[in-house]
Amino acid sequence: MNSADYDKETIEKAEAAAKSYLKNNYEDIKSIEIEKIFKGPLGGLNVEGTVNEKYFFNLDVEQPDFNIGSIGVRKGFPKKKAECKEKDCDY
Numbered sequence: 241m242n243s244a245d246y247d248k249e250t251i252e253k254a255e256a257a258a259k260s261y262l263k264n265n266y267e268d269i270k271s272i273e274i275e276k277i278f279k280g281p282l283g284g285l286n287v288e289g290t291v292n293e294k295y296f297f298n299l300d301v302e303q304p305d306f307n308i309g310s311i312g313v314r315k316g317f318p319k320k321k322a323e324c325k326e327k328d329c330d331y
Contacts, residue, residue, distance in 0.1 A: 245279040250303075257306040258287045258299050260331040265324040266317075268292070284309070291318060 246254070259272050269291050276288040285301045295317040300309040308328070323329060 246277060246285065250285070251277050253306050254285055254287055254301045257301055257308065257331070258289070261299070261308045261311075261328070262291060262297070264329045264331040265320055266291070267321055268318050 254277055255274050258274065262272055263269050271293055272289060272291050273293070274287060274289040276286075278286050278288075280286040280300070285303055287299045287301055288297070290296055296314045297317065298312040300311075301307070302309045308331075321329065
């Protein structure tokens with residue numbers, strides 16, 4: 241699951257940021273499974289996984305602050321909370 245591209249501390253911070261972002265910005269998140277952390281083609285830290293055991297996501301995590309830069313999701317992914325649509329909610 242975890243890439244050799246990053247040390248344990250970086251991986252733990254990226255996982256925590258991803259989980260917090262998803263829980264605080266999307267409706268009906270019951271479970272989050274982090275499946276892969278890797279250096280993307282452009283050199284950024286990427287976190288891939290699923291929510292609710294079936295909906296895929298890919299997050300671009302900015303370093304060194306571990307803010308979420310962008311998210312890619314597939315059909316069926318939970319909707320963004322109304323209060324988080326204009327601007328991401330704190331996470």
